[in-house]
Amino acid sequence: MMWRAMEVEQRKISRAVISRLPRYYRYLGDLLEAGVERISSNDLSKKMQVTASQIRQDLNNFGGFGQQGYGYNVKYLYTEIGKILGLDKDHNFIIIGAGNLGQALANYASFERNGFILKSLFDVNPRLEGVTIRGIPVRMLDELEGYLQENDIEIAALTLPKSKAEEVADVLVANGIKAIWNFAHTDLTLPKDVIVESVHLADSLMKLSYNISQHNEIQK
């Protein structure tokens, strides 16, 4: 019953800690690539511009990764955080919308290293029929339902205009998709057990703009 103990332990971890884990994972990956075997919380703190005590506190949530006077074992910590993030399992995914953004996502080969396996793209543009991106085919949107019934796909990235997004999301969910990575400029209304992670680019640009105007006010 080990996993149940683990589960209980994980559920207590705050959202704030969880939201910092991908960043830890990214930094540890860079260290690994650079051949670094261990790192103190102080050194990691300088690199990440987070206080050392924050790092110790965050990582203590997951048990004793660090050893006093030795620091953290980079590879071990990287692997364990990867497991918590679910990166030790493969996730098949598709991209709906093979325009520039869809193609940009399809070209991030590094997703594959983390277990996100792109299986197909879909689009309505007949000129994209039969085109492949890194060997991965673009199919026509009217093949989507049949495709989902025959293939085991967990995640769909939506890079569609917002007018189409809701309708396509419903088809995805009706055909077994469990998680949607949403780039459409809209919030999707979906059953509660569907996991949605939205990237609202316009919202992000507005935050930037807000910070510029605050900065300008202070300069006056």
Added chain:
Amino acid sequence: MMWRAMEVEQRKISRAVISRLPRYYRYLGDLLEAGVERISSNDLSKKMQVTASQIRQDLNNFGGFGQQGYGYNVKYLYTEIGKILGLDKDHNFIIIGAGNLGQALANYASFERNGFILKSLFDVNPRLEGVTIRGIPVRMLDELEGYLQENDIEIAALTLPKSKAEEVADVLVANGIKAIWNFAHTDLTLPKDVIVESVHLADSLMKLSYNISQHNEIQK
């Protein structure tokens, strides 16, 4: 001295409220487009899946936008939130990296509606020299410094590999860029007065993956 009073008032507003403003702005924009003139906090609450009391509390931060029994004037609220977000002023911006992601950003014509005016893209790929996207030219990266000295650009979007990002960011800052919209898979180390808003796509995908694995544990 109106602006100073406004400034003081704005600075008290919590980060959490600010981070919700772009979403209010997006919903109000949709309502405006649909011809809706006013809306009660209850109706807005249903649309946005936020409690009505949260909405009233958030919007009270900015003074009396709403009237008891009348609801919010959509256009007025949209305009005022736009001002707070700095969208009433134009911001000239450039994109460094004219690959798929850079081109995807260049094609979001809706940024222009919010005052973000794309002036140029830059890339190192000689095949992109002279190419235009919506009439906006792609220039070669070695022209960047001269270009910045002759043009009034406030924001640069970075859609470059992380190995190049830091170096280019330094050139941007040395030549007067005040704000960076960063898509490179790295956190930039820049002077404190430079505003950076990062979109880490891999981090977002990892959060999705974490939520899938939590969900699967609960299902067991």
